[in-house]
Amino acid sequence: MTVPVDQLAxxxxxxxVTALNGGDRSGLHRVLAPGATMSDDGSDRNLQEWLEREVLSSGGHMDVESESDDGRTLIARYRNxxxxEMRTRWRFTVAEGKVTRFETGQA
Structure with a gap:
């Protein structure tokens, strides 16, 4: 079962998620706050390099299985x-309508 992206809380x-699944570089940059950070499997990474390598140049896509924490924690099948494909957990910190940090890793 998947949660339709347009129904995420x-x-x-x-x-x-919409920008990630669409390979939309400018959409990703619009939703990320200036100075946003991220970690992958518990290690902080350079956000821009990670997005380029793990999402944009490698066809990254997530199918959301469930959400919690008012839509800020996702369990998803992520593939590139x-x-x-692997089952992953994504935790987002959001301020003023922008993602300030996300943490991802295997679920």
Whole structure:
């Protein structure tokens, strides 16, 4: 079962997932706050390099299985051309309608 992206509860998270799934570089930049940060499997990464490598240049896509924490925590099947598909958890911090941080890793 998947949650349709347009039904995700948090507008900033919904915009992030929409842009990610569409490979929309400018959409991702619009939803991310200046100075936004992220971590992957518990290690902080350079956000722009990570997005380019793990999402934009490798066909990244997430199918959301569930959401919690008012839509700011997702369990999703994430896939890209580099790693294939895996079950992942995404936790978002949002302020003033922008994603200020996200943490992802295997679920």
């Amino acid at each position: 948090d507008p900033a998270v919904r915009d992030f 051309d580099t790693w294939g």
